[in-house]
Amino acid sequence: MVQPHGVILAGGRATRMGGGDKGRLMLSGRSLVARVVDRLAPQVDRLALNANGAPDRWSDLGLPVLPDEAPDRPGPLAGVLAGLDWAAATGCPHIVTAAADTPFLPPDLVPRLLAAAAPSGFALAATEVDGRVRAQPTFGLWPVALRDDLRTALAAGTRKIVAWTDAHGAGLAVFPTEPWDPFFNVNTPEDLARAEAMA
Template identity: 50%
Template structure:
């Protein structure tokens, strides 16, 4: 994995986990460590700085010793509210041009995510690069120019839309395809995420095969 200059990273942990009994999905454990720990350890080497986007009591994430970014728009506006908080935070960091967001319930995302998304926008830095796999877009795994902050806030507050793909497409989203990872005869979509108890059991099995 390679570190990318001018890119900050934010883990989005604001999703509701109703199918897992509530609480914070990223704090569930796979191999003795939380999913959030696996995500942080995978993202940290790829970016200049790191923070967590989440609402509620920040003390529950105190063990990670990272800046906490609550939503800056009222109501539960979905993942784009977390993206906006991420962009606002990153925009105040010297030399930061873009912010990479990832989901806190997706512990196997690619170790070269930042590198490949940055390469896709090297000639068009005003566009959003977003990860895909198996023909499916993963819109929270994206590289967002910090210059989009005001437009994103208008999109959320004036248009009343929280559709991530709509905003990405408005700004000429560039899809970047990632291949499955194969190990021990098992094929893994690197963007496999945990939504149900069965997903959690599968993630624990995959963690034994693919490691951190």
């Protein structure tokens, strides 16, 4: 399978952190988003950032900045669509997404998503705790072939990622949660303190 493009999703409003760019929060001397870049870049053939507002505030990362096409910032699916449109323009058949506030994402995220892909080309990351598998829907392998379907779904009001992926049969790549959850994300000041301890 062709190596996918990578898209870091940083388009959220970060309301629980008081607003601003959550990916810019510092963790042991490096920003959250820089840590995500370090982990995801070696796994993909090229990398971009989905973010809204002035793109030059991300210029230090040296990445293309992809704003949401959909109005009113309707959530992560809009960022996925921006990434799919970018990949389509370069001829890449799929992308892998990761959230900008998850500094411990797996170093084998992409190969395991590729291995878990359903016939539709979809796969989502997941974790299993106490026998219960839980999807991590901002971490996924997304086929460019379905971008127009996603565009239509967004226009019709679809916002939850799994509401759309379930309709197309996403495979699951299940990751261990020991010694910690690799998809731990920083939503609050308390989370940031916990991440410092983990780092």
